[in-house]
Amino acid sequence: MDLADIRDDLKEELLTEAQLHERLEEIAREIERDYEGRDVLLVGVLRGAVMVMADLARSLKKHVEMDWMAVSSYGSGTVSSGVVRILKDLDTDLTNRHVLIVEDIIDSGLTLSWLRQNLVSRGAASVEICTMLRKPDALKVEVDVKYCGFDIPNEFVIGYGLDYAEKYRNLRGVGILAPHVYQ
Numbered sequence: 001m002d003l004a005d006i007r008d009d010l011k012e013e014l015l016t017e018a019q020l021h022e023r024l025e026e027i028a029r030e031i032e033r034d035y036e037g038r039d040v041l042l043v044g045v046l047r048g049a050v051m052v053m054a055d056l057a058r059s060l061k062k063h064v065e066m067d068w069m070a071v072s073s074y075g076s077g078t079v080s081s082g083v084v085r086i087l088k089d090l091d092t093d094l095t096n097r098h099v100l101i102v103e104d105i106i107d108s109g110l111t112l113s114w115l116r117q118n119l120v121s122r123g124a125a126s127v128e129i130c131t132m133l134r135k136p137d138a139l140k141v142e143v144d145v146k147y148c149g150f151d152i153p154n155e156f157v158i159g160y161g162l163d164y165a166e167k168y169r170n171l172r173g174v175g176i177l178a179p180h181v182y183q
């Protein structure tokens with residue numbers, strides 16, 4: 001789906017597919033440079049990071065492994081609870097691995113700060129974070145993010161993997177959800 005297909009559900013179109021792809025190419029070059037001579041394990045956080053992972057992994061001109069975790073976030077609401085629970089764990093042993101967490105969005109930062117600590121405690125050689133979107137106003141905890149696609153306003157966004165009640169994940173772009181949809 002394109003943003004134009006759900007225009008009535010949007011308050012604003014934020015990022016087009018082309019803008020997302022262009023930024024991911026830049027990030028891919030940074031990752032190639034930073035991880036030269038090192039193997040990387042990309043850890044995607046289900047389900048939102050599926051699109052970022054698919055596009056980032058293909059943009060990288062180096063071999064990478066991919067694994068997935070699912071952690072609980074907000075159910076179908078629009079406000080972060082801070083409660084993190086592992087719903088699906090990794091299949092990969094992290095001992096001495098260079099891990100790059102791939103995320104769709106950092107909102108409060110609660111999920112990622114917890115996740116990073118969790119992966120570090122498994123003996124990874126390094127754990128860094130790559131997120132497509134970040135809401136700076138919403139950060140409740142400091143999270144050291146190595147790669148960030150775009151800083152966006154503190155509003156509820158959908159598309160490119162991000163959902164509202166499991167809808168809109170298959171949008172090519174990112175938009176701000178119109179309040180009438182969730183009120």
Ligand code: IMP
Nearest residue numbers: 073080106107108109110111156157162
């Ligand atoms: P946190 O508040 O940083 O812990 O964000 C937890 C998770 O909430 C993210 O990984 C997203 O899956 C989801 N999330 C946060 N903000 C949004 C949003 O604006 N739209 C859709 N999902 C969001």
Ligand code: MG
Nearest residue numbers: 045048049104
């Ligand atoms: Mg997520």
